[in-house]
Every structure is written in C-alpha cells, then in structure tokens.
Amino acid sequence: MQIKFNDKINQIIKNLALEAQRFGVKIYFVGGLVRDVLMGKTPLDIDILVEGNAIDFVKSLDFVEIKSIHKDFGTVKTEISGVNIDFASTRIEEYPKSGCLPHVTKIGCDIKDDLIRRDFTINAIAARILPSLDYEIIDIFNGCNDISKGVLKVLHKNSYIDDPTRILRGLDFKLRFNFNFSPEDEKLIQSYLKNPDREGLSKDRVILTLNKLFSSNERAMSAISEFSSCCYYKILFDEFLFNKENLENAIKLFDIKDIGRVCLKYILEAPPVEIKFKSRLEIYKYFKNFSDVDLCVYYLKTNDKNTLIYFNELKNVVLNIKGLDLLNLGFRQGKIIGDILDKVLEAKLIKSTNIVTFEDEINFVKETFKL
Numbered sequence: 001m002q003i004k005f006n007d008k009i010n011q012i013i014k015n016l017a018l019e020a021q022r023f024g025v026k027i028y029f030v031g032g033l034v035r036d037v038l039m040g041k042t043p044l045d046i047d048i049l050v051e052g053n054a055i056d057f058v059k060s061l062d063f064v065e066i067k068s069i070h071k072d073f074g075t076v077k078t079e080i081s082g083v084n085i086d087f088a089s090t091r092i093e094e095y096p097k098s099g100c101l102p103h104v105t106k107i108g109c110d111i112k113d114d115l116i117r118r119d120f121t122i123n124a125i126a127a128r129i130l131p132s133l134d135y136e137i138i139d140i141f142n143g144c145n146d147i148s149k150g151v152l153k154v155l156h157k158n159s160y161i162d163d164p165t166r167i168l169r170g171l172d173f174k175l176r177f178n179f180n181f182s183p184e185d186e187k188l189i190q191s192y193l194k195n196p197d198r199e200g201l202s203k204d205r206v207i208l209t210l211n212k213l214f215s216s217n218e219r220a221m222s223a224i225s226e227f228s229s230c231c232y233y234k235i236l237f238d239e240f241l242f243n244k245e246n247l248e249n250a251i252k253l254f255d256i257k258d259i260g261r262v263c264l265k266y267i268l269e270a271p272p273v274e275i276k277f278k279s280r281l282e283i284y285k286y287f288k289n290f291s292d293v294d295l296c297v298y299y300l301k302t303n304d305k306n307t308l309i310y311f312n313e314l315k316n317v318v319l320n321i322k323g324l325d326l327l328n329l330g331f332r333q334g335k336i337i338g339d340i341l342d343k344v345l346e347a348k349l350i351k352s353t354n355i356v357t358f359e360d361e362i363n364f365v366k367e368t369f370k371l
C-alpha cells in the first residue's frame with residue numbers, strides 16, 4: 001500500500017519507523033486512516049498504533065513533544081515538527097455489561113488481539129509502517145474485500161450487544177460511503193433491537209456517537225429517517241414519534257441551516273410541558289432565549305403555533321429605553337420601572353404598533369404614564 005503524505009510527514013514517519021526498529025516494537029496505521037487510504041482518500045489525522053506500550057516508546061524519542069498522556073488507555077498525544085500525532089498502545093478490552101464503556105484488561109498485546117476489539121472489518125485493517133515507507137497490510141478479517149464490496153460487517157456475533165453504538169456508527173458509514181450492512185449484520189442488529197439491554201448502557205457514548213452521526217447537515221435527514229424506520233431508537237428508548245414531512249416543513253418554516261442539530265435535539269430532548277400563553281408579552285418572554293433550532297424543536301414536539309408567532313413577528317423586537325431613561329424622566333426607583341418597561345414592550349409587540357425608535361418609546365411613556 002502507498003500513502004500520499006507530504007515530504008515533511010513522510011520524513012517524520014520514516015524516523016518513527018527507524019526508532020521503532022531500534023526500540024524493538026512494531027508500529028502501524030489502523031482504523032479510519034487505512035480504510036480511507038484504501039478508498040482513495042487522503043488521510044487527515046495521523047494516529048499510530050504501537051504493538052507494545054506506546055507511552056514507553058514515545059518517551060524514548062528525543063524529537064517528540066509530549067502534549068498529554070492517558071495512562072489507563074496507554075495513549076499519548078504528541079507534536080512532532082509542528083504535526084499532531086496520537087499514539088496508542090495495542091490493547092485488549094472487555095464489556096462486562098452490554099453497552100457499558102469497555103474495561104481495558106491488557107495494554108501492549110499482540111496486534112491481532114487489538115484488531116478484534118474494533119467495530120467493523122473495514123476498520124480493522126492494520127498497515128505496518130516500515131522505514132522504507134512501504135506499508136504491509138494485515139487484514140485478518142477480510143476488510144479489504146468488504147471495502148471493495150461496500151459491506152459493513154462486525155467481527156463477532158456479540159459485537160452489537162457489547163456496544164450498540166456500533167449500530168449508529170454503522171449507519172454513519174453506510175450514509176457516508178453508500179455501504180450496506182451485511183445480511184448477517186442486519187439480523188444481528190434486529191435481534192439486539194428486539195430485546196435491548198439498556199441497564200449498563202453508557203448514554204454519554206450514545207450521545208457522542210449521535211453527535212457524529214448528525215454532524216453532517218446533508219446526511220441528517222436520511223440519518224433520522226433510518227434511525228426511525230429501522231428502530232435504531234430502541235438503543236435508547238421504546239418509542240420514537242417521527243414524521244419526515246413535519247420535520248421538513250418545520251425546517252422550512254424556521255429557515256434552519258443546521259439540520260443535524262435539530263435532528264439531534266429532536267431525538268434527545270423530552271417533550272416540553274405545554275404552556276397556555278395569555279399574551280404576546282408572555283410568548284416573547286418565554287421564547288426570548290430560544291435559538292432558531294430550539295424554536296423549531298419546540299414546534300415539532302408541541303405543534304404550538306406561538307413559536308411561529310415569536311419567530312415571524314416578535315423575535316426582532318427590542319426595547320431601546322432602559323430603567324435609567326425612566327429615572328431621568330422623573331419616575332421613582334422601584335417596581336414601577338419594571339412595570340412601565342413591560343408595558344412599553346407589550347405595546348411594541350402588538351402587530352400594528354408604530355412605536356419603533358427610542359423617541360417613540362419615550363413619547364409613549366410620557367403619554368401613557370403620569371409622573
């Protein structure tokens with residue numbers, strides 16, 4: 001395999017390979033980097049896997065600036081000649097409960113044992129880095145073949161039970177690369193979703209994975225549609241009310257650009273308690289700190305048209321006068337100041353109002369309130 005890095009990075013990689021030989025460890029590229037290169041893409045991040053202890057190896061190098069060390073996982077973040085490079089030790093992981101964060105049981109294991117903890121065959125290909133800058137492919141799960149066929153396959157039948165976020169990672173790869181789950185994987189996923197075990201589930205990990213899934217606005221609509229139609233929501237909850245038409249409509253109504261954020265919030269946020277607003281002032285005050293995304297999600301969850309009134313008619317209303325202006329007019333400090341400001345705001349919130357500027361507001365106060 002060939003990797004098209006620039007000359008500077010090639011030199012760094014070559015030095016690292018020579019140092020690894022001297023230190024007596026093998027180093028590899030693995031996961032997304034190898035997958036992307038095999039798919040003809042240029043790698044962005046450089047992660048190096050050390051078959052052994054990465055921390056000890058990195059500490060032996062005098063041309064590396066160590067940024068941080070994570071001892072429990074055997075990982076090191078570094079900078080080498082201005083390039084950020086992360087190192088990881090090969091490790092064995094176990095899942096004592098379905099969906100929990102894995103426990104690391106060994107740091108510095110054989111490369112094969114590290115590859116088997118990974119999600120899909122396409123992400124479990126290693127490329128050994130040699131000083132000649134040749135890369136020797138280690139593909140024990142036939143990942144290269146699955147890349148060429150566009151198939152997503154886990155490495156063992158308990159994989160989705162161990163970590164159901166792999167279902168969501170799989171959906172992400174499916175949409176990004178136009179791949180498909182293998183028929184066997186479809187069965188394993190549906191079997192997990194029939195009886196999901198959420199007791200030990202790491203919600204943080206699910207949220208992190210959903211964040212990645214919805215990081216692309218182009219794919220967000222397909223992602224949420226499949227999340228609903230394939231029942232992937234069962235990883236988190238029993239029911240998920242979703243209507244694509246309503247979502248598309250709301251996105252138009254609120255002129256949303258960040259579709260991924262709306263989808264994510266729609267999935268993760270509980271329905272709000274519905275409020276019976278008695279005035280435009282109440283609507284204004286309630287939604288004042290809502291972003292357009294928040295408004296859109298609130299509308300989707302409640303169908304409350306007041307969100308549209310706020311978005312279309314009230315959102316841009318601002319009060320120009322301040323309490324100090326009222327004191328300068330001669331009003332006394334106290335509750336009256338807040339009451340008057342509310343009345344001016346309320347008047348401005350009426351559709352046909354002609355109170356716009358600072359002067360309009362002052363005149364309105366003078367006409368309406370006695371000193």
Ligand code: ATP
Pocket residue numbers: 030031032033117118119120123124163165166169
């Ligand atoms: P990209 O960054 O392009 O989305 P990636 O595969 O590099 O793809 P990462 O989340 O950075 O994505 O993961 C790096 C590697 O770590 C993966 O290729 C895979 O081998 C492994 N990995 C990540 N998440 C899991 C998981 N939940 N279960 C098993 N292995 C995982």
